[in-house]
Amino acid sequence: MTLTELQKKFVLHWGEMGARWGINRTVAQIHAVLYLSPRPLDAEEIADTLGVARSNVSNSLKELQGYNIVRIVHTLGERRDQFECMKDVWEMFRLILDERKRRECDPTLQMLRETVSEAEKPSTGDAYTAARLNEMLQFFELMSNWYDQTRKMSTPAVIRLCKLGDKVAKMLGIAG
Amino acid sequence: MTLTELQKKFVLHWGEMGARWGINRTVAQIHAVLYLSPRPLDAEEIADTLGVARSNVSNSLKELQGYNIVRIVHTLGERRDQFECMKDVWEMFRLILDERKRRECDPTLQMLRETVSEAEKPSTGDAYTAARLNEMLQFFELMSNWYDQTRKMSTPAVIRLCKLGDKVAKMLGIAG
DNA sequence: CGAATATTTCTGTTTATACAGAAATATCTG
DNA sequence: CAGATATTTCTGTATAAACAGAAATATTCG
Numbered sequence: 001m002t003l004t005e006l007q008k009k010f011v012l013h014w015g016e017m018g019a020r021w022g023i024n025r026t027v028a029q030i031h032a033v034l035y036l037s038p039r040p041l042d043a044e045e046i047a048d049t050l051g052v053a054r055s056n057v058s059n060s061l062k063e064l065q066g067y068n069i070v071r072i073v074h075t076l077g078e079r080r081d082q083f084e085c086m087k088d089v090w091e092m093f094r095l096i097l098d099e100r101k102r103r104e105c106d107p108t109l110q111m112l113r114e115t116v117s118e119a120e121k122p123s124t125g126d127a128y129t130a131a132r133l134n135e136m137l138q139f140f141e142l143m144s145n146w147y148d149q150t151r152k153m154s155t156p157a158v159i160r161l162c163k164l165g166d167k168v169a170k171m172l173g174i175a176g
Numbered sequence: 177m178t179l180t181e182l183q184k185k186f187v188l189h190w191g192e193m194g195a196r197w198g199i200n201r202t203v204a205q206i207h208a209v210l211y212l213s214p215r216p217l218d219a220e221e222i223a224d225t226l227g228v229a230r231s232n233v234s235n236s237l238k239e240l241q242g243y244n245i246v247r248i249v250h251t252l253g254e255r256r257d258q259f260e261c262m263k264d265v266w267e268m269f270r271l272i273l274d275e276r277k278r279r280e281c282d283p284t285l286q287m288l289r290e291t292v293s294e295a296e297k298p299s300t301g302d303a304y305t306a307a308r309l310n311e312m313l314q315f316f317e318l319m320s321n322w323y324d325q326t327r328k329m330s331t332p333a334v335i336r337l338c339k340l341g342d343k344v345a346k347m348l349g350i351a352g
Numbered sequence: 353c354g355a356a357t358a359t360t361t362c363t364g365t366t367t368a369t370a371c372a373g374a375a376a377t378a379t380c381t382g
Numbered sequence: 383c384a385g386a387t388a389t390t391t392c393t394g395t396a397t398a399a400a401c402a403g404a405a406a407t408a409t410t411c412g
Contacts (some may be wrong), residue, residue, distance in 0.1 A: 002367080004300075004302065004305070006291055006294055006302070006362045007297055007305060008297070009287065009291055010179075010287070010291055010309060012282065013283075013287045017220065017280055017284055019198070020198045020279075020280055021197060021198050022195070022197050024369090024370075025260075025370085026339075026370075026371085033314075035308060036304075036305055036308050038304045042227065042388095043388090043389080044388090051193045051236075052371075053188050053371065053373070054372090054373090054389085055372070055373075055374095055389090055390075055392095056371055056372070057369095058389065058390060058391090059371095059390085059391095062388090062390090063183045063369085073393080077308060079379085079380065079381090080388065081388080081389080082389085083242065084391065087308070088309075089311050089312055089315040090294065092307065093315070101306055101356080103196075104193055104196055104197070107189075108189065108193055111185065111186070111189045114185075114244060115182055115186055116187055118388065119182055119271075124180075126180065126182070128212075128214045129180070129182065129183060129212055130305040132212050132263070133212075134262075135213075135265050136265055138265075139265040139266065139269070142338055142339065143273055143337070143338070143346055145341060146338040146339075146341050149341030149342040149343075152342060153342055154351075157345055157350050157351060159318070161192060161344065161345060161348075161350060162318055162319070162322040163318065163322075164348075165321060165322050165325030165326065166326055166328060166329055167325075168337065168348070169329055169337060171334055171348060172337075172340075172344070172347060174333050174336050174346070175330075175333060176339060200399085201400085202400075202401085218358095219359080220358090228401075228402085229401060229402045229403070230359085230403090231359090231360075231361080231362095231401080231402070231403075231404095232400080232401055232402070234359065234360060234361090235360085235361095235400095235401095238360090247385090247408075254359065255358065255409080255410060255411085256357085256359090257358080257359080259376065319361090
């Protein structure tokens with residue numbers, strides 16, 4: 001597989017953006033290649049396409065599988081593992097968010113619950129810290145609950161809601 | 177300023193989480209210290225508290241000011257710049273999102289518009305790539321518009337909406 | 353205006369991550 | 383089960399980011 005200039009532009013940008021959000025550049029590039037590929041690719045093809053080592057591809061694919069957005073598929077008469085990427089963009093981002101919430105937000109929630117609980121003991125005697133930590137905890141709790149609830153909605157329903165934008169507030173009579 | 181064990185726990189966690197989201201560890205730690213501090217701190221105090229170099233603090237504070245969540249304040253009879261952090265958690269995250277959208281999402285939107293426009297030329301003749309890029313573009317356009325619209329809402333209104341969670345869809349009769 | 357203090361910029365070093373290539377392991381096929 | 387092929391793990395190296403400390407610049411005050 002050889003990338004066209006157009007595809008290269010997307011792949012490089014995607015890698016760059018991934019890096020800014022704490023996702024390894026190569027991981028993001030591989031994701032981009034698989035996203036654009038009309039057929040599953042094997043690891044060696046990916047390594048050749050991007051000019052990176054086979055082992056690097058192997059580890060990066062593991063990472064992408066950890067996000068549940070890439071999976072192994074097998075073709076009859078082909079011994080190699082092949083990889084395909086989820087093509088539904090909405091579903092893809094929802095899966096990525098699921099995982100990042102699990103890895104980063106949930107532990108933060110736990111930490112905040114612990115520190116708030118400790119800070120609010122009268123013996124600690126640091127009301128200001130307690131108040132700040134508690135406000136942060138409230139924020140994370142609310143966001144977490146909001147995410148969990150909207151997560152249960154179907155993608156088309158979420159899209160419809162997003163399209164309404166701030167009209168939602170007006171329709172529900174929630175003052176700006 | 178010396179951090180209590182409790183404060184250390186928060187500061188270290190915050191630094192770690194920042195790093196996972198592409199924000200420099202020290203930048204996030206300084207943010208955490210300022211967030212917990214009931215009074216503005218000067219750069220040297222911060223450097224001492226965290227045990228990092230003065231220059232490092234200087235650059236990190238610039239970064240935080242770039243996010244508009246930290247600002248310089250002056251006290252009468254004090255020559256040094258002092259820094260204070262926004263304490264309203266909601267407003268803080270909204271400002272961070274503003275900036276990340278500007279730095280990362282907007283350029284991605286631009287890239288996608290360019291590549292889609294190019295990919296859809298008949299001469300390019302790669303219908304599959306064009307379709308994938310276009311779907312990604314639709315997603316980013318929708319999210320971007322949604323963000324811009326909800327951004328105009330007041331924080332209390334956003335909070336009320338979040339608290340409703342998936343009830344919003346039910347109230348509006350949007351099927352799950 | 354000169355001394356003192358504060359801040360930023362610059363430069364070299366350190367450190368953590370990303371990575372390649374080799375080695376080891378696993379899997380398939382005849 | 384032996385040979386071939388595919389995959390993963392391991393280890394050392396390269397690279398880019400983070401950082402400290404020094405130097406340069408700016409600001410304040412007597």
